[in-house]
Amino acid sequence: MLYRYKALTRAGASLSGEMEALDRTTVLQDLHQLGHFPIEVMEIKASASGPNRARSSLFSGLPSSRQITLFTRELGMLIKAGLPLDQALAFLERDAGSKALGRLIGRIGGEISSGKSFCEALELQGGAFPPIYSRMVRVAEASGTLETVLERIATGREKSQKLKSMALSEVLYPCLLIVMAIAAVTIMLTVVVPRFKDMISNAGTKIPDQARFVIGASDWLLANWEYLLAAIAATIIILVLGWSKLRGHVENLLLRLPLIGSILKLNLTVRFCRTLGMLIENGIDLPSAMKLVGDVIGNKSASAALERSYDALRKGRSFLDPLAQSAIFPPVLINMLRVGEETGSLSSSLQHMAEVFEEKLERTVERTFTIFEPVIILLVSGIIAFIIVSILSAVISINDLAI
Template sequence: MTAFTYKATTRDGKVVDGLIEAENERAVLIKLQDLGYLPLRITAGSKSGASVFAFNFSAQRRRKVRAKDLLMFTQELKTLLRAGLPLDRSLMILEQLTEKGVFQEIIHDVIGKIKGGKTLADAMADHPDVFPKVYVNMIRAGESGGVVPQVLEEVSAYLERSVELRTYLATSLIYPVIVSSMMIVSLLVMFLFVIPKFAQIFESSRAPIPLPMQVLMTISDFFTGWWWAIVGVLVLAVFGFVRWRQTPRGRRVWDERLLRTPVLGRLVSLVEVARFNRTLGTLLQSAVPLVQALTLVKEIINNQVIAETIEPIKNGVKKGDGLVGPMRKTGVFPPLSLHLIEVGEETGNLAAMLTQAADVFENDARVEVKRLIGLFEPAMILLMGVVVGLIVITMVFSIFSISEIPM
């Protein structure tokens, strides 16, 4: 038997907590339901190991609300509303569960504005840094149709898949970054510390320096003598690139070149097409009109080249050309995506087909990441081995040349 801590709410909205011993989380859930409680947080052992029911925020005050926090907020709000609790009471419960910080203040502000007569969507729209336009418009559509809990289900699924894909891409880059960093650190240690020691040995022995060693010593002298200039140039280069990348023309040129990159371009295209399909499908499932949904989708596409194709698609939809026809003319979307969307239009099941297409391309993106890492890892290890090996061999032969000098 494992000890589980829980937080739950009673039917009248009172928050309760306690400790239950059970075999697993499902057994805890059944026990809480038998007691007439609605589970909000179930934690095995200690409060640090939150389960899928957890709505757990860091005790430290955050200056920015994370996507995971918004996801958990949406899931818990959906659970409370489906249990029949009023909206304002549900938000007050979530405010109590949230640790003191920015998000708690935002929830408190939303509650105040709802009590002042605003709708949930309008109250959330006042905090665009936390609730994006896609989120707000889906809530607004749910309020118009009286199906907010169902829309929150769609929003939760959308956020969950988005967070999952973003997390997968980020964690996949950890090992390549570590390997690259180790290679750079190894070379810096060689040129800044090891080779200068060898240079002192040659100077003290007054022996002729072999040409390969002279090259290494020249590079080492450059790094040791001009390291401050190198650091300054790198900082200025990074700063200049970031500023250029922030300009409309710079972003457009960079995104276009990124798409044309032989290997990386395909990954970027897959991620953006998956984001387009999932967002548009989720908006349509939430009863957002197609033209308005396309306007919202344009705002969440990161690549400018692909984002620019949304406007012609929207114009085509307004003219009555449907969705797949204008999409095909852009030349950006893969044939499989166009085929699925075409089937969706013909069968009247466009939202489901867009979601299915998003599943396909997200899976393809994961496969592409694995393939890239599979190519990158051995290439970096081989490069590091060759470079470090050549340096070591050069130093070893140089030592032998000193020992061959007649005393």
């Protein structure tokens, strides 16, 4: 939820701003931790930190995720070297690699100069910094460990971005093969087959069944290509406009697929472990951390499971039972976290399991798409060979008749 507040600083100056939090009590606690005396706190609207906000930020002129990560890493290094926050921000603004990042750092510096805390300045930047980021910074400011927390945030974001880049590079080549396959088959049916059609049809011989099928497919494609393109465009538009309603069904379907489902579950497990472990390590209480992870996990089924875990924590029960019942997270993770919960080492258990499952995810992605590539090539080769052999069989039958 998003709240607007008014408060007094220790020096007696008036302060106002907006803050994302789970409830009004959390806002009051955070203001007290920052050394402010709250006067008024009121909810203004639901938090826009979910997927809709992330999509809108694509066109808002904000820096990219990688630029935010680089800014975080460099800011942590400068503060660790002894520079005050305002001077470090001014230095980074001058040396920013893009105009968007420079403007963002300038706005943050301006908010801090007007009396706001670093966390409050981040929350006012239109979604450039996710709620998890600003929440960890808020706790770091209260505990005096800002440089350490910034380095941890940067490390976590770098690992997540590395994983995304690896997955993208593995997916790109099979997708290119599929596009080229569709193009090759389309050219065969619309250019090559029609050149033999008249000769085969006018020969007066019985056309083999395979050749008749290929010629029929070619005729249908040539006669209905406008409708086919319109149907594809309409399908894409329906998916885009109705994605919010269809998303849950699509995600559930993908999770049930043999290979893709395993990859998606591993990815969710890595994100869950790394994010929750980082939050707990930096002083966020477990219920609040579970709520934040549920908001950013990026999957409706996993988010619903984390919401049930959050409710279980509020009622004094273990948060692991709802996760086990979801069948999304592997049993070994549940068992390890149960041990970590009992021994008080939950954060280290989460970080360790994140490393283990990240290695497993990398191997699974590499092996899966290594299998996909030859399968796609063989499938395309088989389709093209079937078209060529079908046409050649009809041509040979004509020659046999002539003899």
